[in-house]
Amino acid sequence: QVQLVESGGGLVQAGGSLRLSCAASGRTFSSYHTGWFRQAPGKEREFVARISPSGGSRNYADSAKGRFTISRDNAKNTVYLQMNSLKPEDTAVYSCAVASYGGSSDPNDYNYWGQGTQVTVSS
Numbered sequence: 001q002v003q004l005v006e007s008g009g010g011l012v013q014a015g016g017s018l019r020l021s022c023a024a025s026g027r028t029f030s031s032y033h034t035g036w037f038r039q040a041p042g043k044e045r046e047f048v049a050r051i052s053p054s055g056g057s058r059n060y061a062d063s064a065k066g067r068f069t070i071s072r073d074n075a076k077n078t079v080y081l082q083m084n085s086l087k088p089e090d091t092a093v094y095s096c097a098v099a100s101y102g103g104s105s106d107p108n109d110y111n112y113w114g115q116g117t118q119v120t121v122s123s
Contacts, residue, residue, distance in 0.1 A: 001026065001112075002024055002025065002026045002028075002029065002032065002098055002111075002112040003024065003025040003026070003112070004022055004023070004024050004025075004096050004097070004098065004112060004113065004114035005022070005023045005024075005114055005115070006020060006021065006022050006023075006094065006095060006096055006114045006115065006116055006117040007020070007021050007023070007117060008020040008021050008117060009094060009117030009118045009119045009120075010118075010119070010120070011120045011121075011122065012086055012119075012120070012121055012122070013121070013122050014086060014087055014088055014121055014122065014123050015085060015086065016086050016121070017082070017083060017084045017085075017086065018083050018086065018119060019080055019081070019082045019083070020036070020080065020081040020083065020094055020096075020117060020119075021078055021079075021080055022034065022036070022078060022079040022080070022081075022096030022114060023076075023077060023078050024077045024078070024079075024098070025077070026077070029074065029077045029098070030053055030074035030077075031053050031100075032053060032098035032099060032100060032103075033050060033051070033052055033053060033098065033099040033100075033101075033102065033103025034050065034051050034070075034072065034079045034096060034097070034098050034099075034103070035047065035048075035049065035050035035051075035096065035097050035098075035099065035103055035105075035107075035110060036048040036049045036050070036070060036079075036081045036094060036095070036096055036097075037094070037095050037096075037097060037107055038090075038092035038093065038094045038095070038119075039092055039093050039095070039116075040091060040092040040093075043092075045095075045107055046061065047061050047105035047106075047107070048060070048061050048063075048064050048068065048081070048094070049061065049064055049068055049070040049081060050070070050103050050104070050105070051070045051071070051072055051079060052103070053074075055071065055072050055074075058070055059105070061105070063089075063090075067083065067084050067085045067086075068081060068082065068083050068084070069081070069082040069084075070082075079096060081094070081096075083119070086119075086121045087121060088121045088122065088123045089121075090119060090121050091119060091120050091121050092118075092119060093116040093117065093118050093119075094116060094117055094118075094119050095113055095114050095115070095116040095117075096113075096114050097110035097111075097112060097113045097114070098110060098111060098112050099111060
C-alpha cells in the first residue's frame with residue numbers, strides 16, 4: 001500500500017511558476033514509476049508527465065514539454081513537478097500516481113493515487 005499526498009498548488013498569474021510535490025509513504029516508493037495527471041472541470045483526466053523509479057527516464061505530454069520538469073528524490077520519497085510559463089489552460093486539479101509496472105500515459109496503469117492539488121492560472 002502506498003499513500004500519496006500532493007501539495008504546492010495555488011493561484012498564479014499567467015507566465016508564473018509553481019512546484020508541485022508528491023510525498024509518498026512506504027519504503028518501496030523508489031521501485032515505482034510515478035506520474036502526474038490533471039483534470040479540468042468537465043474534461044477527462046489527462047497525462048502530464050511520468051518518471052521511472054531511478055529517475056533516468058522521463059516522458060511528457062506535448063502540452064508540458066519545454067515548460068514542465070518532473071523529478072524525484074527517493075531519499076525523501078517525493079516526486080516533484082516544476083511548472084513554468086503557466087497558461088490559463090493549465091488550470092486543473094493535479095494528481096500524482098504510482099505504477100508497479102511500466103507507467104505509461106494511461107491512467108489505468110497506475111495503482112495508487114493521491115487526492116490532488118488545485119492549480120489555477122489567471123490571465
